[in-house]
Amino acid sequence: MIGASSLRETPDHDGPERRINVVQGEYQVTTDPGVVLTTLLGSCVAACMRDPVAGVGGMNHFLLPGDDREGDTESLRYGVHSMELLVNGLLRAGARRDRLEGKLFGGARLLRGLTDIGELNSTFAEGFFQREGIRLVGGSLRGEHGRRVQYWHATGRARQMALGNDAAAVFDAERRRSKPTPAPASDGALELF
Template sequence: MTGRSEGRRVHVMQGEAKVDEGPDTILTTLLGSCVAACIRDPGAGVGGMNHFLLPGSSGQEGARAESFGLYLMELLINGLLQRGARRGHLEAKLFGGARAMDGLSEVGSKNAAFAERFLQMENITYLGGSLGGTTGRRIEYWPHTGRARQIFFEKAVMPPIKVAPPIRKPQAIGEVELF
């Protein structure tokens, strides 16, 4: 056994939401501070996954809506409803929201808090998942059954950056006449 389950793998990129009901479909994504919501209707056998970069919505004209959690949560839920899911039967798992790099803002924890709040406000059953931490992860989700698997990345250690010594200006020798 290779450790990878057989099936039709569909990768969910940042800013996307995908819905599927195939019994052999595996939705996958890679997460750091981003969050993925895996939502399904077990009775309808349909589920999906999104992958958002920032919580809420921008409120700024010209901002890319597909980066924001509110847009992608609505896109995912509407996609599920179009495929026969019933809003009152939805259940969700959340993953991601890590503080993957020291010194960066708290966007991961804000993403996680937004996603949990959204599920609560929309009365979607929250089954758990894995939010926070300090390392990225790969998520595999079987939308037909609701099974999820998480594989953590090893914490990347950045080698020290070598900085070139400053360039010294050559000292002027003799006189220079400018024209």
């Protein structure tokens, strides 16, 4: 289910740190200081947010920005919905909106000649932070390489590792880690271009 919270845990080492992978269309919120949130990004964007006072943080991973116009139900599958789920999850876990801070990663342009989805995602995410009054304290958007991102919400530390030039490998890795996107409900209407 798109937007569903993920909980894929794999031990990072013998210590107390646990790794939770956040894949396309998912988000995760945690209060456990021993958790590192991770994701793999191409043109997708991940928002890493936290309330440093409440000790709660999270990450999302969205594929398309969507459209935040009222009544646009298609946008609920992507950036707008993903950001709202993350913010609301943080607030439910004890965060305060006025203390939220975050970092944005991803938005690469991996394929020339097609719509630059990475740019659209990056612009959307920056605009969302600005409109919602969330303090942007770092990150890395745009560029031409995929990224592997790790985020420690307890300290606000993030680590980014650039992936090679092989866009196909990034797409394949992301696809293997993500759930298939369900087809939108159809009312039987057909739109021709």
